[in-house]
Amino acid sequence: MLSIDRVEKSYKKGGMFSRERQKVLKNVSFEFRQGECLGIIGESGSGKSTLGRLLLGIEKPDRGTILFEGKSIEDRKARFGNISAVFQDYTSSINPYYTVEQAMLEPLKLQGMVKREALSKIDLLLNQVGLNPSYRIKYPHELSGGEAQRVCIARAVSSKPKCILLDEAVSSLDGTVQIQVLELLKSLRKIYNMGYIFITHDIKAAAYICDRVMIVRDGQIEEIVAIAQLKDVQSEYARKLLKMIIT
Numbered sequence: 001m002l003s004i005d006r007v008e009k010s011y012k013k014g015g016m017f018s019r020e021r022q023k024v025l026k027n028v029s030f031e032f033r034q035g036e037c038l039g040i041i042g043e044s045g046s047g048k049s050t051l052g053r054l055l056l057g058i059e060k061p062d063r064g065t066i067l068f069e070g071k072s073i074e075d076r077k078a079r080f081g082n083i084s085a086v087f088q089d090y091t092s093s094i095n096p097y098y099t100v101e102q103a104m105l106e107p108l109k110l111q112g113m114v115k116r117e118a119l120s121k122i123d124l125l126l127n128q129v130g131l132n133p134s135y136r137i138k139y140p141h142e143l144s145g146g147e148a149q150r151v152c153i154a155r156a157v158s159s160k161p162k163c164i165l166l167d168e169a170v171s172s173l174d175g176t177v178q179i180q181v182l183e184l185l186k187s188l189r190k191i192y193n194m195g196y197i198f199i200t201h202d203i204k205a206a207a208y209i210c211d212r213v214m215i216v217r218d219g220q221i222e223e224i225v226a227i228a229q230l231k232d233v234q235s236e237y238a239r240k241l242l243k244m245i246i247t
């Protein structure tokens with residue numbers, strides 16, 4: 001569904017007048033299959049979030065191509081309604097002056113829904129993420145971290161996307177809430193028949209939800225492995241990384 005071919009990305013390094021560039025992604029190629037949950041794991045600074053932004057079409061690669069069902073992800077029409085995102089920072093993902101209802105109306109209106117239809121859809125979406133209709137009138141500061149992230153997830157599924165990219169989406173939640181949100185993601189995946197790209201440094205969370213994980217090292221793919229074969233990773237680095245994260 002998503003074809004990533006020889007993608008490279010670099011950023012300017014140093015001050016405003018510096019010409020030096022840091023290569024953040026190097027020759028990245030892989031396929032994301034329809035309906036799968038692919039984890040992207042790696043050390044801090046390995047380029048996971050940069051790759052995530054490129055997959056969303058927020059930024060352009062310097063070289064290489066990213067195709068969504070054969071069309072460039074840079075083409076708004078290719079990605080609109082097909083791919084959405086949930087980020088770690090749920091508090092700044094929702095406008096602080098918007099109620100939950102207003103925040104959820106936005107994407108539904110963009111899909112061309114009339115207000116009456118959108119309002120009943122909001123009740124359904126809130127219900128699907130385990131929040132009752134009383135949450136419609138709440139502001140972000142009145143929500144717990146887990147509740148705010150549920151609202152972000154409800155917004156992300158509202159367009160019935162084929163894929164949601166989750167960038168450290170459960171990392172700031174504490175233990176039990178994290179598991180509840182992972183369970184929610186599992187059940188929504190079945191309801192909507194969609195795939196996830198799950199960026200995380202938490203291998204346990206990845207193992208809980210993903211079918212395959214891609215291990216990224218210093219901007220390059222080290223290895224892609226099915227979760228069931230995680231214990232049998234081939235590369236020395238992947239073995240060390242997994243051991244380090246698990247202990």
Ligand SMILES: Nc1ncnc2c1ncn2[C@@H]1O[C@H](COP(=O)(O)OP(=O)(O)OP(=O)(O)O)[C@@H](O)[C@H]1O
Pocket residue numbers: 011012024042043044045046047048049050051201
């Ligand atoms: N917009 C940017 N401008 C300049 N440098 C950037 C930019 N975005 C990322 N970088 C650099 O690219 C490298 C990779 O960053 P990235 O956030 O993609 O890594 P990451 O694996 O997601 O890390 P973390 O797990 O800590 O979030 C880092 O050295 C970072 O400083």
